[in-house]
Amino acid sequence: MPAPARTVLVTGSAKRLGREIALALARSGWQVAVHYRDSLEDATRTSRECTALSGNSASFRANLGNEAAVRNLLPRVIAHFGHLDAVVNSASTFEHDTPAGFSFAAMDKHMRSNTGAAVLLAQALHQHLAERAKSGEPARGAFVNLLDQKLWNQNPDFFSYTLSKAALEAATTMLALGLAPLVRVVGVAPGLTLTSPMLSAEQFEARHKMALLDQSSTPEDVASTVLFALENQSITGTTLLVDGGQHLIRFERDFSLM
Numbered sequence: 001m002p003a004p005a006r007t008v009l010v011t012g013s014a015k016r017l018g019r020e021i022a023l024a025l026a027r028s029g030w031q032v033a034v035h036y037r038d039s040l041e042d043a044t045r046t047s048r049e050c051t052a053l054s055g056n057s058a059s060f061r062a063n064l065g066n067e068a069a070v071r072n073l074l075p076r077v078i079a080h081f082g083h084l085d086a087v088v089n090s091a092s093t094f095e096h097d098t099p100a101g102f103s104f105a106a107m108d109k110h111m112r113s114n115t116g117a118a119v120l121l122a123q124a125l126h127q128h129l130a131e132r133a134k135s136g137e138p139a140r141g142a143f144v145n146l147l148d149q150k151l152w153n154q155n156p157d158f159f160s161y162t163l164s165k166a167a168l169e170a171a172t173t174m175l176a177l178g179l180a181p182l183v184r185v186v187g188v189a190p191g192l193t194l195t196s197p198m199l200s201a202e203q204f205e206a207r208h209k210m211a212l213l214d215q216s217s218t219p220e221d222v223a224s225t226v227l228f229a230l231e232n233q234s235i236t237g238t239t240l241l242v243d244g245g246q247h248l249i250r251f252e253r254d255f256s257l258m
């Protein structure tokens with residue numbers, strides 16, 4: 001009997017970087033579970049395009065700030081596809097604050113969706129793979145966390161976001177240690193890749209060029225690195241920086257606030 005198609009959940013993949021990752025994985029034959037929170041129409045479109053590429057996809061709504069919803073997500077995906085091999089954690093809350101304006105409310109919001117949700121999803125993937133292994137299947141999986149070059153090039157902007165990603169980077173190492181050998185855990189850290197409402201097209205282009213290689217990451221390069229992290233069976237507990245070398249240049253402010 002042929003092996004069932006590999007299945008991956010990509011969080012926050014209705015649009016932007018998550019969508020590019022979902023499509024790149026589908027192009028390589030992965031069945032993609034498209035996760036979204038508010039972007040139902042975009043998620044439906046991404047899922048339809050993934051189906052056209054790899055034959056099967058479905059979309060799943062969940063607010064990653066809600067523990068019950070996070071705990072429910074993998075069982076729903078597994079019930080739909082029958083199995084799950086990998087998770088790409090791309091969804092992210094990204095709201096501005098600074099040390100001077102810090103509040104527990106801002107910290108909670110970022111830590112829940114950007115850090116806590118990833119840990120629970122990794123835990124659930126590990127449990128699913130352990131159950132498959134018990135029934136004699138040689139089940140091994142992977143979990144990729146989207147990080148940010150900002151962690152290696154700190155400034156005080158987007159303080160709670162950065163704290164949550166710093167915790168996620170530490171969790172990447174600890175999860176790799178704690179969930180081996182069933183789950184490999186890898187970080188992928190882009191530089192400035194897509195623009196935000198805070199930047200004009202010209203401002204984005206100028207900042208994207210501020211890199212050792214004269215160009216920060218492209219969505220295609222980030223997506224191909226995620227694919228590499230999922231498919232390379234020897235990599236775990238480390239982070240790949242895909243940022244044209246932006247982390248080696250000192251920036252005093254966030255790109256959107258320079």
Ligand SMILES: NC(=O)c1ccc[n+]([C@@H]2O[C@H](COP(=O)([O-])OP(=O)(O)OC[C@H]3O[C@@H](n4cnc5c(N)ncnc54)[C@H](OP(=O)(O)O)[C@@H]3O)[C@@H](O)[C@H]2O)c1
Binds near residue numbers: 036113190194
């Ligand atoms: N874009 C860049 O240039 C860049 C640079 C460095 C690092 N990164 C990292 O790469 C990843 C993808 O970046 P991006 O720009 O594509 O992200 P984004 O547009 O800021 O967010 C992606 C998705 O996350 C989902 N999301 C946010 N909060 C959520 C919550 N509480 N529950 C469930 N979903 C939630 C939203 O889904 P809905 O729309 O469905 O609500 C959103 O569309 C992020 O982890 C980011 O930190 C990106």
